[in-house]
Every structure is written in C-alpha cells, then in structure tokens.
Amino acid sequence: MITDYLSPTLLAGRTAFITGGGSGVNLAIAKAFAALGARVGICGRSAERLAVGRTALEALGAGVFTATADVRDAEAVQAAIDGCGAALGPISILVCGAAGNFIAPAEEISPKGFRTVVDIDLLGTFHATRAAFPQLRETRGSVLFVSGGQSFVPFAFQAHVGAAKAGIDNLMQNLALEWGRYGIRCNSIVPGPVKGTEGMKRLGGEAEPGLWDQMxxxxxxxxxxxIGQVAAFLVSPLASYVSGARLTVDGGQNLTGSSLFNAALARERTGARSAAR
Known part of the structure; x- marks a missing residue:
C-alpha cells in the first residue's frame, strides 16, 4: 500500500482529474492519489467502468467526480473538466491517460485507423491540457502525460502509436517551457509492461507466455x-522542481529493445495466416 511509504495527507486538499481513468494504469494512478488524500475526477467513454472506478475511489475515502466523455470531443472534455472543478474544487493535478492501440503493420493501417490513435492519444491530450489550463494556472498545478516506450524505441506494428506518443512527449516539453512561468509543471511517465491491463492484451501480451518477463x-x-506510486511522486511536492522530464517506469524493458516482441508478433501473424488457409 502506498501509504506504507508516503503520508496519507501528501495530496490532501488537491483535486486531480484523470482522462481514461476508469480502468487499468489510469485507475491505479487515481487510486494512489485517493489514498494520499486527493479528491479525484475521472472521465472515460464507458459509464460502466467509471462506476466501478468511483466505487474503488470512494472506498479509499476520496471525494469523486465522474464524467462520460470522449477525449476526441473538445467540448465534452471542457464540460467534464469544468464540472470536476465546480464539484471538487479547482484542479491542481491533471493526468492525460486516455489512449488507443491496436496491432497492425504500417502498410495495413488505414488513414482512419492511424488518425483514430493520434486523435485519442495526442489530440485528446491537447484537449485536456487546454481545457484545464485556467484551473492549473490558478492552482500552480501539475500535468502528468502518460506516454509509452514506442515514443523512443521503434516497435513493429506500432507506427501509429509511436507517432502519437512521440507527439505527447514533445507537447509535454513545450508546455513545460511555456507554462513554467505560471508555476505549472509538466512531466511524462512511461509505463512498461503492466499486468492485467487492456493495453497489454492489445499488445499481444498473452501471445507467448513469459515474453515480457523475458524482455x-x-x-x-x-x-x-x-505505476501509481511513481505518478503520485511526480505530481506531489516531493517533485516540486521536476518539470519537462520523461520518467520511464518499465523495469529496464526498453533497454533491451523490441526485437523479441517483433519476432513474437511476426510468428503470431504467420501462424494466424497459416491457420486461415
């Protein structure tokens, strides 16, 4: 439990808002914030997931706000963020975590498919930061961008995701530069392979048992x-002089490159094609 190591009042009095916060890594981040005393707003496309997330966060004693919103819709994101601020108090922590992914060779990705991932990951991140800026300026807050190893290590069948994540990291650095004068800190967290998440399923995490352990x-x-523990550190006063940084939390996975992943996915695709014949 995070409170075994950090004070349960570390984030007391702060309001956090997390896009894609209804499940996976983003919900784990929300739980870490709640355990440390923050009020937490989450948004996502699934009302069912948001309801489950609300229950988990309220069990930790947090005040909770939820909003069903697609981050590709700027007006919906604005309404969600404004609603969170009105319900819980001005936002001082923004986590841009909503993301999309699928496996596909670059030559098989349709323009619509490529655009969908960029729209969710990169444009959705821009929508959230722009919508939250007035509140973040008021609170001299912090923005945490959830990036990915594809931003700086090429992975086969991930051209669309790599482009989106690289854009997120560049946006993070630009906003750290521009918004520093308002006291707003901006950083990226780069999770590696995480158990039981939708992202790992989409990345073929179950294609070859033990693949990610080996990598x-x-x-x-x-x-x-x-991942939630490191996120909590980055948005807390403990990291008050950290801005414009990209912190990789992957057990060293990206140090080994992507060759094993690439080979495993190639084998899976070859097997699927053979079975279809």
Whole structure:
C-alpha cells in the first residue's frame, strides 16, 4: 500500500482529474492519489467502468467526480473538466491517460485507423491540457502525460502509436517551457509492461507466455500499483522542481529493445495466416 511509504495527507486538499481513468494504469494512478488524500475526477467513454472506478475511489475515502466523455470531443472534455472543478474544487493535478492501440503493420493501417490513435492519444491530450489550463494556472498545478516506450524505441506494428506518443512527449516539453512561468509543471511517465491491463492484451501480451518477463531485465511485469506510486511522486511536492522530464517506469524493458516482441508478433501473424488457409 502506498501509504506504507508516503503520508496519507501528501495530496490532501488537491483535486486531480484523470482522462481514461476508469480502468487499468489510469485507475491505479487515481487510486494512489485517493489514498494520499486527493479528491479525484475521472472521465472515460464507458459509464460502466467509471462506476466501478468511483466505487474503488470512494472506498479509499476520496471525494469523486465522474464524467462520460470522449477525449476526441473538445467540448465534452471542457464540460467534464469544468464540472470536476465546480464539484471538487479547482484542479491542481491533471493526468492525460486516455489512449488507443491496436496491432497492425504500417502498410495495413488505414488513414482512419492511424488518425483514430493520434486523435485519442495526442489530440485528446491537447484537449485536456487546454481545457484545464485556467484551473492549473490558478492552482500552480501539475500535468502528468502518460506516454509509452514506442515514443523512443521503434516497435513493429506500432507506427501509429509511436507517432502519437512521440507527439505527447514533445507537447509535454513545450508546455513545460511555456507554462513554467505560471508555476505549472509538466512531466511524462512511461509505463512498461503492466499486468492485467487492456493495453497489454492489445499488445499481444498473452501471445507467448513469459515474453515480457523475458524482455524485462527485472524479469517480471509491473503491478498497476507500481505505476501509481511513481505518478503520485511526480505530481506531489516531493517533485516540486521536476518539470519537462520523461520518467520511464518499465523495469529496464526498453533497454533491451523490441526485437523479441517483433519476432513474437511476426510468428503470431504467420501462424494466424497459416491457420486461415
């Protein structure tokens, strides 16, 4: 439990808003914030997931706001963020976590498919930061961008995601530069392979048992809570002089490159084609 290491009042009095916060890594981040005393707003496209997230966050004693919103819709994001501020108090922590992914060779990605991932990951991140800016300026707050190893390590069948994540990291640095004068800090967190998440399923995490353990120097996948702990540090006063940074939380996985992943996905695709004949 994060409170075994950090004060349960570390984020007391702060309001956090997390896009894509109804499940996976983003919900783990929300739980870490709630355990440390923050009020938490989450948005996402699934009302069912948001309801489950609300229950988990309220069980930790947090005040909670939820809004069903697609981050590709700027007006919906604005309404969600304005609603959160009105319900819980001005936002001082924004986490841009909504993301999309699928496996496809670059030559098979349709323009619509490529655009969908960029719209969710990159444009959705812009929508959230722009909508939250007035509140973040008021609170001298912090923005955490959820990036990915594809931003700086090429992975086969991930051209669309790599382009989107690289854009997120560049946007983070630009906003850290521009918004620093308002006291707003901006940083990226780069999760590695995380157990039990939708993202890992989409990345073929179950195609070859043990693949990600083999690719990771620490020999295991992360627990979602381990990403939440680092996120909490980055948005807390403990990191008050950290801005414009990209912190990789992957057990060293990206140090090994993507060759094993690339080979495993190629084998899976070859097998699927053979079975279809």
């Amino acid at each position: 990771t120097p620490l020999g295991r996948m992360a627990e979602p809570e381990e």
